[in-house]
Amino acid sequence: MRFLKGKDYKDASRKAANIISAQIIMKPNCVLGLATGSSPIGAYNQLIDWYKKGDLDFSEVSTINLDEYKGLSGEHEQSYRYFMNTNLFNHVNIEKSKTFVPDGLAEDDDRECARYNEIIKSKGIDLQLLGLGHNGHIGFNEPDDAFEKETHIVKLSENTILANSRLFEEVSHVPRYAFTMGIKNIMQARKIVVIVSGVDKADIVKEVFFGPVTPKVPGSILQMHNDVTVIGDEAAFSKIGI
Numbered sequence: 001m002r003f004l005k006g007k008d009y010k011d012a013s014r015k016a017a018n019i020i021s022a023q024i025i026m027k028p029n030c031v032l033g034l035a036t037g038s039s040p041i042g043a044y045n046q047l048i049d050w051y052k053k054g055d056l057d058f059s060e061v062s063t064i065n066l067d068e069y070k071g072l073s074g075e076h077e078q079s080y081r082y083f084m085n086t087n088l089f090n091h092v093n094i095e096k097s098k099t100f101v102p103d104g105l106a107e108d109d110d111r112e113c114a115r116y117n118e119i120i121k122s123k124g125i126d127l128q129l130l131g132l133g134h135n136g137h138i139g140f141n142e143p144d145d146a147f148e149k150e151t152h153i154v155k156l157s158e159n160t161i162l163a164n165s166r167l168f169e170e171v172s173h174v175p176r177y178a179f180t181m182g183i184k185n186i187m188q189a190r191k192i193v194v195i196v197s198g199v200d201k202a203d204i205v206k207e208v209f210f211g212p213v214t215p216k217v218p219g220s221i222l223q224m225h226n227d228v229t230v231i232g233d234e235a236a237f238s239k240i241g242i
């Protein structure tokens with residue numbers, strides 16, 4: 001595992017964007033696994049900036065997102081499809097038909113999971129971007145007794161519902177279920193880049209990357225992947241001596 005420390009969030013975001021942009025330049029038709037949430041926004045802004053300056057071309061890139069709330073349409077402002085459109089896709093020359101997010105309104109959960117799994121398997125992810133939940137979740141793989149392998153429906157933990165309620169009018173509006181890629185889907189990505197920032201992530205960063213590998217801390221499985229880069233600001237790295 002490589003740890004890259006930025007002096008602040010902006011610096012860390014630029015480092016992450018650098019790796020993503022290198023991936024796009026080296027393989028213009030690459031498949032990027034993408035995340036939502038606060039952590040990747042700075043990197044997305046940087047990528048948009050480089051695109052506008054003519055340094056990046058997304059025309060052949062495909063993307064596969066980690067997860068989506070069950071019950072929200074892509075037009076809902078808190079859906080992850082909406083997040084991706086407004087924070088990245090609408091500002092670069094990516095073809096929307098090559099951007100994949102689970103369908104939050106799918107009527108048949110099992111069929112949607114199978115469909116999404118097939119997309120992941122048939123395309124293969126070159127670079128997977130991840131954030132880290134305060135409970136160690138990656139995607140919406142919540143702490144559990146076993147690792148879930150493939151795309152599945154998950155009941156969000158109270159901790160996650162509370163953390164994500166900051167973006168909703170009230171806690172009761174946060175969906176209770178989500179579709180998420182599984183751990184095997186994530187681990188099969190060729191490269192993984194994790195972005196963490198803020199002192200509130202310092203404890204979980206230590207647990208995930210230096211603690212025992214256990215489904216109780218889902219991100220700890222990343223210790224078993226052979227190409228992981230963890231990018232953080234000083235605050236998020238403050239408990240690991242890096």
Ligand code: F6R
Nearest residue numbers: 035036037038039131132133139
């Ligand atoms: C988002 C996702 C989540 C977030 C995590 C961290 O698609 O899958 O695992 O990456 O909850 O969220 P932030 O970055 O908001 O702290």
